[in-house]
Each structure stands twice: as C-alpha cells, then as structure tokens.
Amino acid sequence: MRTGRVVTALAAAAMLSLSGCSSSDDDDADSGSTGGASESSGGAQGTVRIGIKFDQPGLGFKDGDEYTGFDVDVARYVANELGYGEDQIEFVQSPSAQRENLLETGQVDMIFATYSITDKRKEVVSFGGPYFVAGQDLLVAADDDSIKGPEDLEGKNLCSVTGSTSAQRIKDEYATGTNLLEQPGYAECVTALTAGSVDAVTTDDIILAGLAAVPANKGKVKVVGNPFSEENYGVGLPKDSDKCEAINTAIKKMIEDGTWDELLADNVGASGYKANTDLNPPKPAACS
Structure with a gap:
C-alpha cells in the first residue's frame, strides 16, 4: 500500500489548520478541468473529478502532487471499479461548506470527504454508500484516564x-x-491539548485518529474510543445520479475482498484507533 507516503503526508500536516466534517469551511475550491485522458483498462472515457479534503491527515491530504488518506484510497478503489485508471482521476479540493455547490454546479463528479449522509443534504444531492460510519469522540492526553x-x-x-x-x-x-476554546483548525486544537491549555478535542473519531497518527503527536494523545453519535460517510453525487448502484457494488466488493480493512489500517492504524465494529464495515444503503 502507500504507508510511506501516508507517514510523509502526516508529518507535513502537523502545522496545518484542519477542518472537521461538521465545521464551516470557506476555502476556495479548485474546480480544475475535465481534460481528456486516454481510455482506461476498464473502458471509462475522459476524466473523473473527485472531491476530497486537502487538509485532513489520514483521510484526505495533499502534499505537493501526492494525495493520501482513507477517503482518497477508497475513492481510487471505487474509481477503478468504475473503469477509471489512476491517470484519469482528478482530485478537487472540497471544503465542507462547498460540497453541495461543487456537485450542483458540475465541478466534481463525486465527493469522498467525510461527507455525512443527512436528510437535509439529500434534498439537493444524492449519496452512494455509506463506506464508513464515524462517531463523535474525544481526543485527550495519552496519560489522561479521567475523561472517558x-x-x-x-x-x-x-x-x-x-x-x-x-x-x-x-x-x-x-x-x-x-x-469552549474555538480554533481555526484541529491542528491548533491538538497543539493546545499537548500544551495543557485544554483537556480534550472533539470531532469525528476517525478525524481524531488521523490527528493522533501524525508522527509529531504520536504517544502524546489518544482517542478515548467512546463515540456518542453516528456519522454515515457517503459518496456525494449530483442529484439523481445514475452512478449510485455501481458505486455501492464497488464498496461491497472493497469490504468483502479485505481492502477496506487494509486501507483503514494503512491510514490511521498508527494511532491505535479501531473502528466501531458494531457499525463497521457498513452495508451500503439502497439507492433512491
């Protein structure tokens, strides 16, 4: 897998400002161009534009020309199952606040970016999946057993x-x-935690696991491991997309052939994080 590149990307992330899936981002998205890549071995024509986060270690992270993380690897797997080769994938930055707009305006074809499936969002976009079920959790100092x-x-x-x-x-x-101490990004929150200024950081457990896996944070912080919400991460699609069934078939295959477990371990395993086995791996919902 890409463990070496993941570690490099995570190390570079220590000083970045990160945004959780429930935060309000206002960064400019890269719309990119569709291009005309050659036909892949699977037969798909052109380029597929996939929205990801650029600033979430372990999930979606851009370091130069390298893209790493669980969301990124799941996106690559699904794209390959749809017939797109690596050279046909164009990754597009998709901050939380811009995801619906990117899909509605055709700037991306699909989004893998800690994108929780909600009824409100389903009014304007469609979803494949889920491919992961996260839960809000807490990040605390490694030696703190008082917060459970x-x-x-x-x-x-x-x-x-x-x-x-x-x-x-x-x-x-x-x-x-x-x-409550509010910071621009979760990197600043982790800095405050390791400095003793705060007692805990909160957002989705897998996002916290990505932060804990950053080499600079390893051994200093830990995920409590007691999630208290359910966030079904789906594949964002334009409303009434015809790709949902094929995407769900790809996700099922990824889970059944063991790739899902490998990708999760490669990207956040260094933190010691274990996904909630009562909810994961999930079963993709019926397309509607």
Missing part, C-alpha cells in the same frame, strides 16, 4: 473548530459547564 466520555467534561476545557457543531452538542446534551 462527554459526561466527564463538566468544568473542563474543550477545543473544537470555529463554527463546528461538535462542541455545541457536548454543551447542549452532556456538560453545560464545559469551557
């Missing part, structure tokens, strides 16, 4: 990204006395 869940955050200092709904959920549903 959101209920333990009463009176504690919690960090999340500005505009994120993750921290607000804790304040609304679990610990009203939590002190």
